[in-house]
Amino acid sequence: MFDRYWCLDKYNNINMSVMKARLQALDGQKTGIPFSRQKLVDYMQRIDRGLLRYDLCETNELLRFAATRHIAIHGYTMNNSKAVTVRRNHAALVNQLRRADDQATFPLTRLPPELRVRVYELYLRDFRIVLKAPTQPPLARTCRMLREEVLPTFYFRNTFVVSLQIHTGDARSSGTLLRFDLDSIAFLETLSPDHLSRVRKLHFNIMRATSTRQQRGTLAEVIVSLTENGDPRTSIKSATLPRGLLWKKRVIAGTEKVITRMESKDGRAILKIGDVYALRSALEVVFH
Incomplete structure (x- = not known):
């Protein structure tokens, strides 16, 4: 039985130049592309998850994102315009918004049933086209209600x-x-x-x-x-x-x-x- 089909791609078999080319094609620019392999993989996985690349945003945009999501920002200095401070402020905002993404939760069980089914379909759409002897997906193993709702869609799709x-x-x-x-x-x-x-x-x-x-x-x-x-x-x-x-x-x-x-x-x-x-x-x- 195989139980890794639902995991994010680790990009083990893709070299750095290919990943950089993909990022450049998506962003239309070379700025903000990291040089270390681990950071490149992190960026690719964020794209796979449909998350924003905050490093490409202006500081004012990041502040608006944080305010809209009610995220408390620490380590940010408003009254200093020195270049070093600006870079540090930007990096601090990026890191805190990323952490907020990783800690975010979603009230799935409070949605109406028809919307929950639509979420399941979108979730399953990102799996491989063909599954070899798979275990049941993690979402179906969280509670009885989700199990009863997710598995019929999983086997049908x-x-x-x-x-x-x-x-x-x-x-x-x-x-x-x-x-x-x-x-x-x-x-x-x-x-x-x-x-x-x-x-x-x-x-x-x-x-x-x-x-x-x-x-x-x-x-x-x-x-x-x-x-x-x-x-x-x-x-x-x-x-x-x-x-x-x-x-x-x-x-x-x-x-x-x-x-x-x-x-x-x-x-x-x-x-x-x-x-x-x-x-x-x-x-x-x-x-x-």
Whole structure:
């Protein structure tokens, strides 16, 4: 199970010149770009969080921000216009406004339900497009009310990857077998029937079964989409075609046959754990 998908990007694999170029493109200027890597990462993370870059603001603007937010400013001198004092005043204001951002709270539970749902959608929108065997998001682990409201949106809005490993048959069975990897099994076991029924997209990642993850390599990716009223019931896409167009047609035919048998409610296919294993079996037949 993976539990870091919701964390801020640490920019470990991005060099400083790339980060500086991004900041310059966003700000339209070179001023205020820090020279240390840690400060650059802090700036990038502030942008990811949708926060202001106070260092680019004038001192009077910072004072207005502080007054509007009722933030008490310490260490600021009004009656001294020396350049050093001005710089110190500006730095003090920037630091205190940043600390206020980090300590800010939001009365989420006091919002009307329809606004809370909109907040959840915006929160989940910043996750990766495809999630590999994820744990439940932190917002769903704060209290029972948020858990009951966040998780349905979480499972409905995201695409979830389940990995299938190829095994050769033994003495009791012939042909090719597809088995879920341990992470996928752990993920599927965490899903209640209600949450599973809300999943709209499953991404089957078919790979070789080897001793190390680095050696596995993806052979095929099949995305099963369960759409809403007025749209095709399902669309299945193979990102890689190891056995050509005929293979793709057999994948589509096999998986669509499973989906047409799914229980539906108000025109929406209801995904059950048996359907997930039936989809795996349909893919397994193609690899025989």
